[in-house]
Amino acid sequence: MAALGACSSPQGVKPNMAAPGPREDAGGDPAQACGKVAQVAMGQNGSLLVWNTSSTLFVRLSGVSPYQLTESHAYAGTLPPGGWWSYPARAVHDPYVNTFTYAFSLADLGANPGDTLQVAGHAFLLSPSYSFAEAQGRLEYTVQACKNAPPPPGKDIVVFNDINPFDNNGMGNPNNQLMARNLVNYSTSGPRGSGTKVLFDRGRNSKCAGTGECSDESLSTFRSVIQGEGFTIEELNSTQGSITALAPEAKVIFLWNPRQTFTNAEINVLKKFASEGGRVVFVGEWQGYYDAITLENDFLGKMGAVMTNTGQAVDCGYNILHQASLRPHQITQGMTNVTIACSSVLVPGPNDYPLYYDSTNTQVLSAVATIDPTPLPLTLALPQRTVIAPQAPTPLLNPGSSTGQ
Known part of the structure; x- marks a missing residue:
C-alpha cells in the first residue's frame, strides 16, 4: 500500500476541470462493508477510503480540514492506473464538498472475493483562504467476501x-x-x-x-x-x-x-x-x-x-x-x-x-x-454449559465507576 504526495497548485492557476454537469454522490455506508475497510492518505490534504458490499466497490475521497474537494477523479481496475486525467470516474464539485464517493460495479470490473484491485484517487482542493492543493493516492485492495451476514433485526x-x-x-x-x-x-x-x-x-x-x-x-x-x-x-x-x-x-x-x-x-x-x-x-x-x-x-x-x-x-x-x-x-x-x-x-x-x-x-x-424461541423446561435441570471465567479487573481501574476512571 502506497500513497503519492500532494503538491500545491501555483497561485492564480485554476486546476484542469472535468467535464461540467451534475453528478450524484454514490453515497454508500462503510459500516455496511463486507470485511475490512481500507484507507490511505492522499498526501497531507486528502484521504482515500475503499470498501465493498456484495455487488459494489465504493471509493470515497475526502479533504482534510480546512481543504475541500473542488474536483475529484477515481479509478478501480485490475491493471495499474495511468495518469489521473485518464481516470474514468470524475466530478466537479460546485459548491465544494468535504467528501465524495464513487461506486464501481464488481461485475463490471470482473472482480470476485479474494481478487486484488488497483484503486486510485486524485483531487484538486481549496481552503477558505483560497490556497489550492492537489492530492492523490493509490492502494491495492482485496475484494472482501460477505461472510456471516448479519441476522435480520427483531427476534x-x-x-x-x-x-x-x-x-x-x-x-x-x-x-x-x-x-x-x-x-x-x-x-x-x-x-x-x-x-x-x-x-x-x-x-x-x-x-x-x-x-x-x-x-x-x-x-x-x-x-x-x-x-x-x-x-x-x-x-x-x-x-x-x-x-x-x-x-x-x-x-x-x-x-x-x-x-x-x-x-x-x-x-x-x-x-x-x-x-x-x-x-x-x-x-x-x-x-x-x-x-x-x-x-x-x-x-x-x-x-x-x-x-x-x-x-x-x-x-x-x-x-x-x-x-x-x-x-x-x-x-x-x-x-x-x-x-x-x-x-x-x-x-x-x-x-x-x-x-x-x-x-x-x-x-x-x-x-x-x-434468540432461540424454544421454551426452557420448568422442572428439569438444564445440562451444564461451558462459561468463560471472568477475568480479574485491572487494579488501577476504579470499581465504583462504569468508565473505570
Whole structure:
C-alpha cells in the first residue's frame, strides 16, 4: 500500500476541470462493508477510503480540514492506473464538498472475493483562504467476501457490556443517538414490530437503580431520543420471578445490569416476546464494576446466544471508536463512529454477530444474536454449559465507576 504526495497548485492557476454537469454522490455506508475497510492518505490534504458490499466497490475521497474537494477523479481496475486525467470516474464539485464517493460495479470490473484491485484517487482542493492543493493516492485492495451476514433485526438479543454509550456523555455523539434510534426503529414480522413502548428494567438489584450511573438523569438524552421517535418508556423494575408477561405494545426491552437470576419461566416470557418480533437489549459491564458476569453469561446461553462476557475491561475513559471498528448491521446503519467508555470484552459464538470492536479492532465489545424461541423446561435441570471465567479487573481501574476512571 502506497500513497503519492500532494503538491500545491501555483497561485492564480485554476486546476484542469472535468467535464461540467451534475453528478450524484454514490453515497454508500462503510459500516455496511463486507470485511475490512481500507484507507490511505492522499498526501497531507486528502484521504482515500475503499470498501465493498456484495455487488459494489465504493471509493470515497475526502479533504482534510480546512481543504475541500473542488474536483475529484477515481479509478478501480485490475491493471495499474495511468495518469489521473485518464481516470474514468470524475466530478466537479460546485459548491465544494468535504467528501465524495464513487461506486464501481464488481461485475463490471470482473472482480470476485479474494481478487486484488488497483484503486486510485486524485483531487484538486481549496481552503477558505483560497490556497489550492492537489492530492492523490493509490492502494491495492482485496475484494472482501460477505461472510456471516448479519441476522435480520427483531427476534434478537443485543449485548452492550458498557452503560456509557447511552449516558449523556456518550449520547453527546450524534452517532450514538443514531444507534439509539436504530435500536428501536426496525422492521420485522410479528405483532411486536409495530409496538410503541420501550421497557426499561432497572430492577433486580441493578447497578443502575436509584441514582446509579444509568439513572433517569444520566440517561436523559437517551430517553429523549427514544421518546422523540414516538415511543413511550415504561419502567419494569422486576424482581426475581416477577416477569410473567410483557405489555402487548412493547417492542424493545432494556435489561440494565441485572444482578438477580432470571428464572426459566421468565426466560420463556422473553423468548415469546422475541418470537413476536421483540428485541432484547442486555446492558452489562466490566468485572470490577458489575459483579454479575456469571449471571449474564448464563442468561445469554439460555436465550440462545453463545457469546460470553469475559469481564475484561478495554478502552477505559471515554473513547471514540472509529469507522474501522464498526460492522455492518441495521443497528450500525449510517454510523461513522461510536463513543464508549471501559467496555467489557465479548467472545462471540459461531452464530453471534459483532456490532463493533475495540480501538485495536481485535476484541468484540458489542454483538447481536438471534434468540432461540424454544421454551426452557420448568422442572428439569438444564445440562451444564461451558462459561468463560471472568477475568480479574485491572487494579488501577476504579470499581465504583462504569468508565473505570
